């Protein structure tokens with residue numbers, strides 16, 4: 001009997017995150033694709049409103065003795081907030097970190113809104129991770145999207161975050177104007193080069209009210225199709241996993257407000273699951289080929305019971321053609337797969 005073991009790389013950093021959305025706060029301009037209110041489902045208020053709201057929630061969590069959560073400031077350019085608001089938020093977070101309500105603190109920001117001194121001060125105030133809205137490393141994609149920085153700035157910001165002793169997150173936005181397959185694979189490889197702790201991938205959607213929507217209506221912009229996006233994400237995510245880089249999110253969460261305003265683009269409620277299912281099929285196929293044409297038995301981690309057969313069973317037929325069906329799959333509590341030739 002021949003046996004072959006193989007793992008499925010883990011996709012997610014499993015942490016409970018407490019997001020605090022600060023839509024457009026600190027942003028120097030409105031990016032062509034961005035619709036923060038639709039994407040986050042959060043109204044625009046003053047920073048003192050968000051601050052007071054957060055303080056109340058933290059106080060309540062403390063009073064109720066919640067288990068610690070990771071606090072995340074998302075939805076704007078946190079490191080460019082006016083009037084020292086980043087300090088005020090971080091001081092508040094530090095107070096509740098000391099009270100064990102918060103375990104870690106992270107923020108998202110633009111690559112051109114950082115300096116080493118600032119990062120060191122934020123680190124001293126308890127900021128653990130900075131997620132950079134990189135979107136792409138391609139100069140022409142960044143330029144046409146009016147991001148206002150180039151790839152050198154991205155690389156330098158990644159270096160500064162690491163130098164300050166913080167974890168680095170990278171957010172990518174495949175499918176912007178002028179982006180293509182080749183540039184996507186370069187983005188993946190340059191992302192791997194930065195060795196981030198995690199990556200988030202948000203394929204570009206055309207949302208009502210954005211400049212991109214205007215270009216789409218004028219025929220100046222064509223979004224990536226869902227099929228192409230799935231193909232490119234599957235390859236990209238597999239490369240990231242193979243380099244031990246976690247992919248924490250694929251696709252925007254299904255905010256009702258956003259779904260009502262998506263005009264075009266590769267939207268699917270289970271985009272991340274489909275990408276994972278495709279990768280899993282590919283891993284099973286490549287290992288199946290090594291064992292040749294003999295009859296097989298497959299052992300699968302119980303937690304991947306749904307994932308093996310794919311979203312709405314989309315892997316079933318493909319697996320059947322390579323001799324794997326529910327009849328010869330056994331679920332076990334180990335965290336790796338095993339394919340073995342069946343001696344019966």
Ligand code: SF4
Nearest residue numbers: 027030031034075076
């Ligand atoms: S993409 Fe980021 S920087 Fe641009 S407007 Fe949106 S939140 Fe601000």
